[in-house]
Amino acid sequence: MRKQMLASLFLAAMSAFAQNWPQFRGPNSGGIGEGKPPVQWDVEKGTNVVWKTAIPGLSVASPVVWGDRIYVVTAVGTDTNQTFRTGLYGDTDSVNDKTAHAWKVMALDKANGKVLWEQTAASGVPKTKRHPKSSQASPSPATNGKVVVAYFGSEGLYAYSTAGRLLWKKDLGLQNAGWFFDPESEWGAASSPIIHKNSVIVQCDRQKDSFVAAFDLDSGKELWRTARTEIPTWGTPTLVVGKDGAEVVTNGSKGIRGYDADTGKELWTLGPNSEVVCTTPVAANGLIYVTAGYPPVQPIYAIKQGARGDLTLKAGSTSSEAIAWSYSRGGVYLPSPIVVGDHLYTLGNNGILTAYDAKTGTRVYQQRVGMGGSYAAAPVAAGGRLYLTSEDGDVYVVKAGAQFELLAHNKMPEILMATPAISGDVLLVRGHRHLYAIRQQGPGL
């Protein structure tokens, strides 16, 4: 009897854990949920839409989930018509949000979308401009179920209790992330914080004096800070835990780097890389996959976990003791890659989905998703399915595997820039005005 009770407690805990989506791209930044969200839904008819909640302001941050709570961030300007400019374009202009803003952290009830609390972390006129595809609240929050951390770039780093009490805040200075070629083209910060043990780690790549740092979750005390010779980047660091300890892997223009997560010591570096870097690394199969897509250098690297030192390949080589395989072209620009089962998937801004054998790098297929359009959100996956979200409101569901198979095309009535979250069987899709909870209601695929 006792064994059964322990087993059920264990399973309940595992199940609860499995429902958490604690940071950008979920557990271990992998983008994979444990449940089975539906393949099809219909927002107009309400089919499989459990609730939708209006979120004020503008943000490309993903929702995060712990237990029965969802946390979102947003930046609310006095101009309520603020929106994104979607599409495939290459001009570098910024949006100059000169009106007063309020940067907010909100907690919602996962069961019904009700707003449980809302805190204004900062207010004022934004210190930097933003990219037309970005927002003044782009980094996703992070939580460990006790503390919720929100990073608002130049407006600071904030930690709240799950009841909404401000624990501490930190000013990390001006985060003038923008075009390397013209600092006047400011695009705003987007790298999300991650939590490691009782610390929060942030990657601050800006025009000058870039760094990666860790702060104590309870007090905000700086635990370590490592300077980076980096220009602006927008990827989120990825925590990779191996037999040699935990390392923080950062995508960067001047070098992809791994740091000791406890001390900030640089462990390895790898180049070359794109001059504009937006994607987040992903670890699976004992490999760390890093990609970037700004031409002319658009690499995909599969780095062996545990590698140390300068991992740069010799000229003409695509692999080494440290690099399982690589490509110098084919890397993607905005959506971060994902590994599901035996395959690595990359999604281009233009909707081209490419599948690779994750272990060998052999390209398995390349297929346009849908009829065109532009993509900024990273793919997420659950139940053997990939969810691919276009800026124009399309969510394509593709079967994971060696052959492309489109399972469904769901149309949402809003711009979709944020990467979705998955909590159990619930898919949380953030449109530019609402957060939607999508779950199978009744029989389905």
Added chain:
Amino acid sequence: MKCILCLLVVPLLALADKNEDLLAAARSGDVAAVEALLKDGADLEAKTAYGQTPLFLSVMQGKTAVASLLLEKGAKTDVRDTFYKMGMIDMALQRKHFETVRTVWAKDPGLAARSLQSVVLFADKDTVAAALASKPSQEQLDRALNMALDMKKQDAAELLQKAGAKPPAPAPEIDAKILESYVGTYKSAQIPVEIKFWVRDGKLVGQVTGQPEFTPRAKSEKEFVLASVGAEFTFPATDTLTLKQGPGTYMFNKVK
């Protein structure tokens, strides 16, 4: 020995700071600061990590007053950055800083002629006319007209033809069977893209995965050109393709 190194290193560091400041001042259009920094020994041709000089930055940002000052001081006009390999005029035209562009051309008319293709793509009629007043060579005129026709820039094409640009020779008639032999999907081991070709209305049409389709102009039975992106397609045999674009040459094989 240490003291000598200090004497050398400290001034170099100070100069590096002045150069940084000059680049920043040029970018922001601060005439007074630019003047003061140059007087103080900052390098007129200081460069950013991407090879941009103070003149490049001022022109790129449309800061005409700073650009004029730097030109008076003798700043080099034929500057290309090291990343995009673009001239400052190209960048300024894209951003529609036409007044600044004409200011530079007044000092270096040859630059106007050399920028003619960018002018055709981005400039207003007055700026096209100003570029043509610099008397480009026949080759420059013809290349610019080719670009204007490809990009359907009718106004620019008319001005160019009035200036003496000759339209490209009519594309040769290619036998339908030869065109059909090129139809298929081509893959390269050098770059992870596929190019499909098919025939429509007697013309070869191509499409790179994920990009809009294009219709290259035939130069000969085996050679086709897409002037707007500087790409040349050659079919040495019916199941192989060579793509030349910029500094790269890529070999493709037909896979289906």
